[in-house]
Amino acid sequence: xxxxSCGSFINNGEAxxxxxxxxxxxNSAPAAPAPAPAPAPxxxxxxxxxxxxxxMAQPGYQQPQYQAPQYQAPxxxxxxxxxxxxxQPVYQQPVIITPxxxxxxxxxxxxxxxxxxxxxxxxxxxxxxxxxxxxxxxIFSIVGVSKKDAGGxxxxxxxxxxxxxGLLIVIxxxxxxxxxxxxxY
Numbered sequence: 001x002x003x004x005s006c007g008s009f010i011n012n013g014e015a016x017x018x019x020x021x022x023x024x025x026x027n028s029a030p031a032a033p034a035p036a037p038a039p040a041p042x043x044x045x046x047x048x049x050x051x052x053x054x055x056m057a058q059p060g061y062q063q064p065q066y067q068a069p070q071y072q073a074p075x076x077x078x079x080x081x082x083x084x085x086x087x088q089p090v091y092q093q094p095v096i097i098t099p100x101x102x103x104x105x106x107x108x109x110x111x112x113x114x115x116x117x118x119x120x121x122x123x124x125x126x127x128x129x130x131x132x133x134x135x136x137x138x139i140f141s142i143v144g145v146s147k148k149d150a151g152g153x154x155x156x157x158x159x160x161x162x163x164x165x166g167l168l169i170v171i172x173x174x175x176x177x178x179x180x181x182x183x184x185y
Contacts, residue, residue: 110141113155120137
């Protein structure tokens with residue numbers, strides 16, 4: 001059978017045309033192969049002329065119609081002027097930055113050890129009065145040296161040296177006084 005829309009051959013049992021997709025005709029009988037030509041009769045009687053049977057329409061290729069493109073004159077438009085946006089600052093929460101104190105912490109023990117070391121050296125000629133500043137200078141200087149992350153370690157070392165030298169002077173003077181017999185218990 002042939003498609004009614006495009007004339008393509010449709011196989012038996014197919015519901016749609018494989019060329020154009022239109023539904024196959026339902027009322028037509030399945031297509032039978034074309035009958036073979038019958039042998040010519042050998043009669044002496046002249047046959048009656050009947051019109052020749054019309055051959056079945058063969059599907060043909062339909063060439064699409066070519067349409068020449070139509071030329072359109074270019075249309076000129078005014079250029080679109082863009083409006084530049086006005087700058088508006090974005091307001092943000094203020095950021096508060098606290099300054100970081102990069103200075104090292106003050107080492108009070110080192111300062112006290114240095115002061116007691118200076119007092120000890122200045123009063124080292126007074127034997128018994130000099131003992132207390134020498135001992136306090138040694139204690140504060142040792143504490144000042146042992147503190148971590150604290151500045152003033154140089155002061156602590158200087159106080160340690162002065163206090164130990166002052167204490168050594170006090171010990172030598174006391175020994176001299178005891179040996180000379182001027183100091184009694």
